[in-house]
Amino acid sequence: xxxxxxxxxxxxxxxxxxxxLRTLTRSLLRRPHPRLLSSASAAAxxxxxxxxxxxxxxxxxxxxxxxxxxxxxxxFKWIRDNRDTVAxxxxxxxxxxxxxxxxxxxxxxxxxxxxxxxxxxxxxxxANKMKGKLDPSVRQALVDEGKNLKEALTGLEEDLVELTDKxxxxxxxxxxxxxxxxxxxxEESSVIRKQVGxxxxxxxxxxxxxxxxKELDLFDFDAAAEVSGxxxxxxxxxxxxxxxxxxxxxxxxxxxxxxxxxITPEIVRSSVVEKCGFQPxxxxxxxYSIENSDQCLIGTAxxxxxxxxxxxxxxxxxxxxxxxxxxHCFRTEAGAAGAATRxxxxxxxxxxxxxxxxxxxxxxxxxxxxLITIEExxxxxxxxxxxxxxxxxxxxxxxxxxxxxxxxxxxxxxxYGEISSASNCTDYQSRRLGIRYRPAPSEPPxxxxxxxxAAGGPTQFVHTLNATAVAVPRLIVCILExxxxxxxxxxxxxxxxxxxGGLEVLSPKSK
Numbered sequence: 001x002x003x004x005x006x007x008x009x010x011x012x013x014x015x016x017x018x019x020x021l022r023t024l025t026r027s028l029l030r031r032p033h034p035r036l037l038s039s040a041s042a043a044a045x046x047x048x049x050x051x052x053x054x055x056x057x058x059x060x061x062x063x064x065x066x067x068x069x070x071x072x073x074x075x076f077k078w079i080r081d082n083r084d085t086v087a088x089x090x091x092x093x094x095x096x097x098x099x100x101x102x103x104x105x106x107x108x109x110x111x112x113x114x115x116x117x118x119x120x121x122x123x124x125x126x127a128n129k130m131k132g133k134l135d136p137s138v139r140q141a142l143v144d145e146g147k148n149l150k151e152a153l154t155g156l157e158e159d160l161v162e163l164t165d166k167x168x169x170x171x172x173x174x175x176x177x178x179x180x181x182x183x184x185x186x187e188e189s190s191v192i193r194k195q196v197g198x199x200x201x202x203x204x205x206x207x208x209x210x211x212x213x214k215e216l217d218l219f220d221f222d223a224a225a226e227v228s229g230x231x232x233x234x235x236x237x238x239x240x241x242x243x244x245x246x247x248x249x250x251x252x253x254x255x256x257x258x259x260x261x262x263i264t265p266e267i268v269r270s271s272v273v274e275k276c277g278f279q280p281x282x283x284x285x286x287x288y289s290i291e292n293s294d295q296c297l298i299g300t301a302x303x304x305x306x307x308x309x310x311x312x313x314x315x316x317x318x319x320x321x322x323x324x325x326x327x328h329c330f331r332t333e334a335g336a337a338g339a340a341t342r343x344x345x346x347x348x349x350x351x352x353x354x355x356x357x358x359x360x361x362x363x364x365x366x367x368x369x370x371l372i373t374i375e376e377x378x379x380x381x382x383x384x385x386x387x388x389x390x391x392x393x394x395x396x397x398x399x400x401x402x403x404x405x406x407x408x409x410x411x412x413x414x415x416y417g418e419i420s421s422a423s424n425c426t427d428y429q430s431r432r433l434g435i436r437y438r439p440a441p442s443e444p445p446x447x448x449x450x451x452x453x454a455a456g457g458p459t460q461f462v463h464t465l466n467a468t469a470v471a472v473p474r475l476i477v478c479i480l481e482x483x484x485x486x487x488x489x490x491x492x493x494x495x496x497x498x499x500x501g502g503l504e505v506l507s508p509k510s511k
Contacts, residue, residue, distance in 0.1 A: 083103065109160070176425065215508050219233050243472050249496055261325075309358065
């Protein structure tokens with residue numbers, strides 16, 4: 001921790017007294033640093049440095065630190081007090097976060113803040129001394145001292161703003177904490193929680209969804225490549241009905257569980273993308289950014305649904321808030337290539353139905369289990385063979401405290417492929433989005449309570465969870481490949497038939 005000499009009243013003494021602190025602070029601020037746009041630690045305590053989610057503008061103090069466009073309510077004290085735990089979490093999740101720099105910046109912040117507060121107190125003391133009648137020489141001495149204090153304070157306040165901005169940018173890269181039951185390691189260390197069904201035995205040579213789709217005249221990749229580029233497609237004929245059936249069926253089933261249906265915006269502000277834990281400006285980003293704007297195309301409805309209650313204080317009685325949202329999704333799929341990603345499996349644009357929950361912290365584990373159960377019930381009712389995985393630390397994105405993936409068997413591709421995931425993000429996103437709730441009072445307020453005083457104690461951050469109900473292209477892959485018949489026809493799973501006008505079989509077109 002830095003210490004500072006007591007303020008001296010002359011200008012030369014002031015400069016000499018503060019040059020070590022300002023020199024050390026500015027040296028730290030001038031260090032090159034990456035602007036990491038994921039988000040920071042979720043912790044139980046709400047102490048934070050500048051918990052303002054509407055930061056922006058040019059940096060103060062004339063330094064070269066980049067000012068964050070928003071600020072998360074990060075619990076730096078908790079991070080410092082749990083340094084070893086946070087460091088191990090960063091290591092096990094293969095995060096690039098620089099914990100040592102974050103803590104060094106935090107110590108610098110505390111020292112500088114303490115000195116700013118001391119100078120403010122001395123400035124106020126000088127102002128109080130100037131009240132009333134004073135000898136002219138005494139008054140002039142106080143005026144000079146006040147001027148020196150003001151100049152020194154202005155410089156340190158600028159440094160404090162700059163240091164706070166750099167601390168925010170560095171701390172935003174720290175990933176969420178991790179559930180104690182999550183397996184440690186890379187994707188290969190993930191553990192199977194559940195397996196449903198078995199691989200179907202075919203008495204004929206099977207085809208993949210690309211060949212089936214061509215024979216059934218369901219999609220056109222060639223025309224889409226000319227119009228839009230690779231990894232785009234046209235759906236045709238019964239494939240259009242199948243997409244609409246999957247969407248309407250999923251919304252209908254999930255709505256029965258108390259979820260409110262939504263259709264979301266598909267263009268959002270970059271800051272909202274960042275607050276949800278995505279990196280629109282990273283080198284291999286999956287996010288399409290709109291040039292010369294602060295907006296992006298969404299890669300999932302999780303982003304606009306997460307922002308629906310941004311900067312709000314919710315009543316505890318309204319929780320949980322459960323949404324099922326339909327949207328188109330857009331992803332760059334940077335780095336994706338190879339036969340395993342061919343056809344509909346990995347594309348730039350697709351339709352998806354997403355579930356999202358805002359809840360009290362003590363209930364998020366329960367709702368996580370509920371979400372994965374809904375997913376498993378949906379896919380089991382379609383007759384798919386799949387396995388549910390508890391994903392290892394190395395496969396968790398920065399926001400996830402715990403994540404379950406479902407991988408379904410795709411016989412034409414000869415492998416399991418991910419069709420959904422369910423993540424508990426605890427208060428990682430809500431600390432960035434500014435979403436709190438006010439606990440209900442345990443007892444009715446007393447008649448003598450002050451009017452207008454909020455009952456129920458301090459606000460707390462909600463927990464957020466998200467899960468995929470239907471990612472349309474991958475379910476089309478599963479349906480075509482698993483339910484193909486020897487004559488090239490496809491049997492439609494029974495739950496979808498009412499949403500396809502009673503159609504039971506997709507048959508090859510007669511030549």
